Amino acid sequence: MNKYSKAVTQDPTQPAAKAMLHAVGLSNNDLNNPLVGIASTGYDGNPCNMHLNDLAQNIKNSINLQKLNGLIFNTIGISDGISMGTEGMRYSLPSRDVIADSIEMVTQGMSYDANISVVGCDKNMPGAMMAMLRFNRPSILVYGGTISAGCHDGKKLDVVSAFEAWGEKVAGKMDEDTYELIIQKACPSAGACGGMYTANTMASAIEAMGMSLPFNASNPAISENKNQECGELGEAIYHLLEKDIKPRDIVTKKALTNAFRLVIILGGSTNAVLHFLAIADAAGIEFSLKEFQKISDETPFLADLKPSGKYLMEDLHKVGGIPAVMKYMLDNGLLYGDCLTVTGKTISENLSHVDYLKPNQDVIHSLEKPIKASGHIRMLFGNLASEGSVAKITGKEGLNFSGPAKVFDSEKLANQGIANGKINKGDVVVIRYEGPKGGPGMPEMLKPTAAIIGAGLGNDVALITDGRFSGGTHGFVVGHITPEAQVGGTIALVKNGDEITIDAQSNEIILHVNSEELTARKQNWRPPTMKYNRGVLHKYARNVSSASTGCLTDV
Numbered sequence: 001m002n003k004y005s006k007a008v009t010q011d012p013t014q015p016a017a018k019a020m021l022h023a024v025g026l027s028n029n030d031l032n033n034p035l036v037g038i039a040s041t042g043y044d045g046n047p048c049n050m051h052l053n054d055l056a057q058n059i060k061n062s063i064n065l066q067k068l069n070g071l072i073f074n075t076i077g078i079s080d081g082i083s084m085g086t087e088g089m090r091y092s093l094p095s096r097d098v099i100a101d102s103i104e105m106v107t108q109g110m111s112y113d114a115n116i117s118v119v120g121c122d123k124n125m126p127g128a129m130m131a132m133l134r135f136n137r138p139s140i141l142v143y144g145g146t147i148s149a150g151c152h153d154g155k156k157l158d159v160v161s162a163f164e165a166w167g168e169k170v171a172g173k174m175d176e177d178t179y180e181l182i183i184q185k186a187c188p189s190a191g192a193c194g195g196m197y198t199a200n201t202m203a204s205a206i207e208a209m210g211m212s213l214p215f216n217a218s219n220p221a222i223s224e225n226k227n228q229e230c231g232e233l234g235e236a237i238y239h240l241l242e243k244d245i246k247p248r249d250i251v252t253k254k255a256l257t258n259a260f261r262l263v264i265i266l267g268g269s270t271n272a273v274l275h276f277l278a279i280a281d282a283a284g285i286e287f288s289l290k291e292f293q294k295i296s297d298e299t300p301f302l303a304d305l306k307p308s309g310k311y312l313m314e315d316l317h318k319v320g321g322i323p324a325v326m327k328y329m330l331d332n333g334l335l336y337g338d339c340l341t342v343t344g345k346t347i348s349e350n351l352s353h354v355d356y357l358k359p360n361q362d363v364i365h366s367l368e369k370p371i372k373a374s375g376h377i378r379m380l381f382g383n384l385a386s387e388g389s390v391a392k393i394t395g396k397e398g399l400n401f402s403g404p405a406k407v408f409d410s411e412k413l414a415n416q417g418i419a420n421g422k423i424n425k426g427d428v429v430v431i432r433y434e435g436p437k438g439g440p441g442m443p444e445m446l447k448p449t450a451a452i453i454g455a456g457l458g459n460d461v462a463l464i465t466d467g468r469f470s471g472g473t474h475g476f477v478v479g480h481i482t483p484e485a486q487v488g489g490t491i492a493l494v495k496n497g498d499e500i501t502i503d504a505q506s507n508e509i510i511l512h513v514n515s516e517e518l519t520a521r522k523q524n525w526r527p528p529t530m531k532y533n534r535g536v537l538h539k540y541a542r543n544v545s546s547a548s549t550g551c552l553t554d555v
Contacts, residue, residue: 001033001034001113001241001242002032002033002034002035002113003113004035004111004112004113004137005034005035005111005112005113007111008021008110008111009021009031009032009035010031010032018031024071026069030069033067033068033069034067034068034069034113034114034241035068035069035071035110035111035112035113035114036063036068036069036070036071036112036113036114036115036116036237037071037073037103037106037107037110037112037114037115037116038056038059038060038063038070038071038072038073038115038116038117038118039073039074039075039102039103039106039107039115039116039117039118039128039131040052040053040055040056040072040073040074040075040117040118041074041075041076041077041099041117041118041119041120041121041124041128042054042055042056042074042118042120043074043076043077045079045082046077046079046081046082046120046121047147047187047189047190047191047192048077048079048081048120048121048124048144048147048190048191048192048193048199049077049079049120049121049124049144050190051144051190051191051221051222052118052119052120052144053072053074055118055142055144055226055230056072056118057072058227058230058231059116059118059142059230059233059234060072061231061234062230062231062232062233062234062235063116063233063234063237064234065234066234066235066237066238067238068234068237068238068241070116070234071110071112073106073110075098075099075102075103075106075127076095076098076099076102077095077099077120077121077123077124078091078092078095078121078123079121080092080121080122080123080198080444080470081159081193084163084444084446084447084470085411085415085446085447089441089443089444090439090440090441090443090537091441091536091537092122092123092441092443092444093123093274093436093441093442093443093468093551094440094441094536094537094540094544094553095123095127096123096126096127096130096275096278097127097130097540097553097554098127098536099123099124099127099128099131100126100127100128100130100131100134100282101131102131103115103117103127103128103131103132104131104134104135107131107135107137108135112137113137113138113241114137114138114139114237114240114241115131115132115135115137115138115139115140116139116140116141116142116233116237117131117132117139117140117141117142118142118144119141119142119143119144120143120144120191120192120199121192121199122197122198122199122202122271122471125141125143125199125202125203125206125275126202126275126278126279128141129141129206129211129247129251129275129279129282130278130279130282131282132211132247133247133248133251133279133282133283134282136246136247136248137246137247138237138240138241138244138245138246139211139240139246139247139342140211140212140213140233140236140237140240140342141206141211141212141216142212142213142216142229142230142233143192143199143203143206143212143216143217144190144191144192144221144226145191145192145219145220145221145222145223145226146191146192146193146194146199146200146218146220146221146312146313146314146317147187147188147189147190147191147192147193147194147220147221148188148189148191148194148220148221148222148314149188149194149312149314150185150186150187150188151185152178152181152182152185156312157182157185157186158186158187158193158194158195158306158312159186159187159193159194160193160195160197160306160307160446160450160470161182161186162182162183162186162187163446163447163450163451163454164450164453164454165178165179165182165183165454166179166447166450166451166454167418167450167451167452167453167454167455168454168455169454170418170419170451170454170455171454171455171456173454173455173456189221189222190221190222191220191221191222192221193471194306194312194313194314195305195306195307195312195313195471196266196267196268196269196303196305196306196307196309196313196471197269197306197307197470197471198269198271198272198470198471199471200217200268200313200471201263201266201268201269201271201272201471202269202271202272202275203216203217204217204218204262204263204266204268204322205259205260205262205263205268205272205276206259207322207323207326208255208258208259208261208262208322208326208335208347209250209251209255209256209258209259210250210251210255210258210339210340210341210342210347211247211250211251211341211342212342213229213232213233213236213342213343214322214323214343214350214351214354215229215321215322215323216229216322217321217322218313218316218317218321218322218323219317219321220313220314220317236342236343239343239344240342240344243344245340245342245344247283248283248284249340250339250340250341250342251279251283251285252283252285252339253285253287254336254338254339255336255339256276256279256280256283256285256287257295257336258335258336258339258347259276260272260276260292260295260296261295261299261329261334261335262322262325262326262329262335263377264295264296264299264300264301264375264376264377265299265300265301265302265303265325265329265334265364266302266303266305266325267301267302267303267305267308267309267371267376267394268377268471269392269469269470269471270377270390270391270392270468270469270471270479270480271444271468271469271470271471272377273289273292273377273379273390273480274390274468274480274547274550274551275550276292276550277548277549277550277552278550278551278552280550281549281550281552281555289379289388289390289548290379292377292379293378293379293507295375296374296375296376296377296378296379297374297375298374299334299374299375300367300370300371300372300373300374300375301370301371301372301374301375301376301394301395302364302365302366302367302370302371303316303325303363303364303365303371304362304363304364304365304371305363307471308376308394308396309371311363315363316363316364318358319357319358319361319363319364320354320355320356320357320358320361323350323351323354324354324355324356324357324358325357325364326347326351326354327351327354327356327357328356328357328364330347330348330351332367335347337351371394371395371396372394372395376392376393376394376395377390377391377392378390378391378392378393378504378507379391379507380478380502380503380504380507380508380509381507381508381509382508382509382510382511383490383510383511383515383518384464384481384490384491384494384500384509384510384511385478385481385482385489385490385491385509386482386483386489386490387482387483387546387548388480388482388548389464389478389479389480389481389482389509390468390478390479390480390547391477391478391479391502391504391509392469392477392479393476393477393504396459398459398476399503399504399505400501400502400503400504400505401428401462401476401501401502402428402499402500402501402502403426403427403428403462403499403500404426404427404428404496404497404498404499404500405427405428405430405494405495405496405497405498405499405500406422406423406424406427406428406429406430406496407430407432407494407495407496408429408430408431408432409432409433409528410431410433410434411431411434411443411445411447411448411465411467414429414431414445414448415447415448415451417429418448418451418452418455419451423452423455423457423461425457425460425461426460426461427461427462428461428462428463428464428500428502429448429452429461429462429463429464430463430464430465430491430494430500431445431448431463431464431465431466431467432465432466432484432485432491432492432494433466433484433485433486433492433528434465434466434467434485435466435467435481435482435484435485435486435487435547436484436540436541436544436545436546436547436551437484437486437487437530437541437544438466438484438485438486438487438528438541439467439531439541440530440531440532440537440538440540440541440544441537441540441541442466442467442468442547442551443467443468444467444468444469444470445463445465445467445468445469445470445477445479446469446470448463449463449469449470449475449477452475453475458475458476459475459476461475461476462475462476462477462478462500462502463475463476463477463478464477464478464479464481464491464500464502464509465477465478465479465481466479466480466481466482466484466485466486466489466491466547467479468480468547476502478502478509480547480548481509482546482547482548483546484546484547486527486528486530487527488522488525488527490511490518492525493511493513493518493521493522493525494511494513495521498511498512498513499511499512500512540553
């Protein structure tokens with residue numbers, strides 16, 4: 001069980017290593033036991049992460065009850081909610097790779113035998129998963145849990161309520177006092193954003209993937225359930241070490257399929273596509289946009305969860321949580337039940353003792369009455385996205401949209417245009433030079449989409465971008481357009497007034513400009529100067545791959 005740590009704890013030629021481990025409190029007897037690294041993304045500046053160091057300590061206590069040594073270390077995090085709409089958002093996606101790299105480096109550099117990663121905000125989870133799959137030692141992911149709902153005038157609030165309130169205020173539909181009250185009440189406690197946004201999407205997906213204990217995704221952050229779960233982790237990681245069950249034994253193509261089917265059932269974030277591609281790459285599994293589309297075609301959208309619905313993750317927990325949803329899927333042939341999990345048991349075995357969704361609940365619709373008969377996440381191709389793009393279309397906003405382009409060369413310019421009333425009904429808003437290289441960092445576009453919703457234009461305006469969207473985004477939106485503008489993709493050639501058609505039935509996105517005209521425009525196009533010439537964003541822009549391959553930096 002200590003096949004890695006014995007290099008520093010049992011080798012007589014490594015006395016300094018043993019001396020230093022004695023200094024941190026390990027006895028000679030302790031040094032016979034495996035070292036388990038506990039990676040915490042805890043930090044004070046974000047409600048998603050503010051409680052994670054406490055959870056890490058609880059996990060360490062649980063580990064030390066076994067014949068194991070729990071050793072906490074920390075890695076970084078960027079709050080998407082706080083950085084949204086600012087230059088700071090450019091650092092969010094690159095932080096995924098820093099998280100992955102740092103967990104990998106500490107685990108391997110310190111000869112740890114196993115890893116438990118305690119994560120909260122959006123990029124924490126895929127970053128930790130990428131690391132676990134790279135070093136492939138017994139590992140468990142622990143999600144810090146969802147935040148409690150805020151409330152104003154009897155209406156539940158979350159972080160997206162604050163963004164949409166800004167749009168209402170700008171549109172003259174909300175007064176300043178109400179606006180301030182919503183901001184103050186939107187986020188009342190520790191925990192990740194409450195709707196089926198990226199954090200809850202990825203936590204749910206990773207539970208379905210088999211890399212978390214049952215109920216991990218839906219146990220609220222501030223709950224006895226979450227504390228109890230942390231108390232079970234020592235025994236769970238001991239069992240994985242004893243049986244030598246590793247992440248690549250668990251994360252198979254069937255497991256990824258299970259996870260993405262759950263994302264579709266729940267109406268999850270488009271960011272899942274980006275992160276699944278990166279996770280699959282770390283696991284050595286081939287997964288393409290067209291395979292995601294096949295799963296989406298075969299899977300209905302059932303969950304009435306925010307951002308497009310009305311419920312929050314805490315509501316789903318009350319009616320049975322993620323395991324109850326998975327049990328419903330398994331009973332209806334939508335899950336592979338034979339996939340292994342971190343419990344050492346299969347999905348079917350884990351779910352055999354789980355209660356069904358509560359009767360008369362309306363958070364999860366039945367297969368007979370889905371919100372949408374096929375998935376809301378669509379992979380669109382066409383002359384505007386020859387390498388693909390990712391749309392989030394629930395059906396509530398319609399299935400196709402055509403209109404004239406209203407072009408902005410940055411998110412900042414688009415936000416100014418929305419605030420100044422330059423967006424009209426029927427427009428297709430184009431935000432470009434915000435891709436992985438052009439952004440750089442592929443920032444999320446929650447601020448403009450929330451402003452459009454807040455202004456009452458959600459069903460009348462489409463928005464497309466080579467950037468990406470928050471899980472909190474809803475409306476007729478298409479992101480991840482590749483090739484991106486910075487490398488000369490067709491999105492760089494769009495002019496104001498060009499007709500664009502988005503069709504979520506044929507899965508096409510078409511710029512109605514003939515090929516001769518596009519060729520002429522391309523000859524006159526020149527790439528803009530890169531925004532950064534030093535530092536992490538410069539390195540990221542230089543190394544990052546296309547969004548259609550997962551924005552990888554180690555290829």
